[in-house]
Amino acid sequence: MDSLEQAAAGRPGEGLVPAPWRIAARREEIADGSVFTWSVRPEAGEVPIYRPGQFNMLYAFGVGEVPISISGDGAASGTLMHTLRAVGRVTRAMQNLKEGDAIGVRGPFGTAWPLETARGRDLILVAGGIGLAPLRPVMCHAMRNPEAFRRVFLLIGCRDPQSELFRDDVIAWSRRPHLQVEVTVDRGGPAWRGHVGVVTKRVQRADFDPSDAVAFLCGPEPMMRFAVLALQQRGVSDDRIFVSMERNMQCGIGTCGHCQWGRYLMCRDGPVLRYDEIADIFDVREL
């Protein structure tokens, strides 16, 4: 058997064969419905164990398959959460699916946020737009384990007040003394009471200890580039900065080569990578 056949031969959900799951619940994150969260449940068996930062390949039958981060779990209800932004063919088709509809799921795949590296330290999470989705499980972990990190700084950037994600969670997180949450929008309206500006400004101003801090970043690449510069300026070392990089994917299991980025296969070696290991290719175009 070649590697593709071996991959295909795995149990449904593990290799190339999607396992049947169902949408147990659907919630709109943004009023226009362009960002929505699914709670999904397997038709058979248990919800697989995942680590924060990992993704699943979600399949809209007859349309196509896309990598989507796991944005949380309903441990008691046997579900996983995925938050999707409708941008193109597959995710727009997914936008039209309803509760009870079937989807295919493969995963979890990829590398995770290194929670152990951050243990006992200041943890800085910089999230831009839908980039908050893979960081949400880290916040859930910090809520459940207040002793895990010294302090957590969640710095969120989004377009405008209407596109703020996980609003109820953000309010609940903000109430915890060890969690400091700052939301900044590019364009604020008259009723907006939070920050207006760029999220990197929050990195410059947050009250963390740069000599003992770890940072996790996820968002549009220009935002991450500026956030890395701001962290470096504050004195956070490159080996304490972790970024989640998104590349188009097909197999998700390191066999097709579709997601190659320099020397990395992003479905296997990523999406979470340590900055000092990718600094040489981070801002290289057309890799």
Place this chain on the structure above:
Amino acid sequence: MDLADQLAHHAFCADMAPPVRERLVACAREERFEPGAFLLRQNAPAATFYLILDGQVEIKIAGTAVGHAPLETLGKDDAVGWSWFLPPHRWHFDAVARATTHVLAFDADCLRQAMQADSAVGYAITRGLLEVVVQRLQAARMQLSDLYGQP
């Protein structure tokens, strides 16, 4: 904390030599703005430079399609206003306190005289202002590029 201590602890003055800071203290006073109070008014003479000690200030532009729109919010360790530095010495935007805000307010005439009299003071303030302007320009470019918009 007295004025000299507050100045020494502000990010704008962090790298300034003590003699430079002394010249700045001579131009400074403390002020407090209640929510809704204007620090700067669009087109009014630009006669003061502010360093925020605590609180929150909105930079706004009047007369846009979306009303009196906030362009940026500023807080502790930020500087407000650079139009005092270059002719025609008039504010381009409004700056309004959103929360009770404490500032160090510098008389612009006094600052300009100190900068002209002593090139070390002139260099230190110009460098500080340039850093602020560069950061604001980069931020404005990022905000304009609609990073989080539809791909």
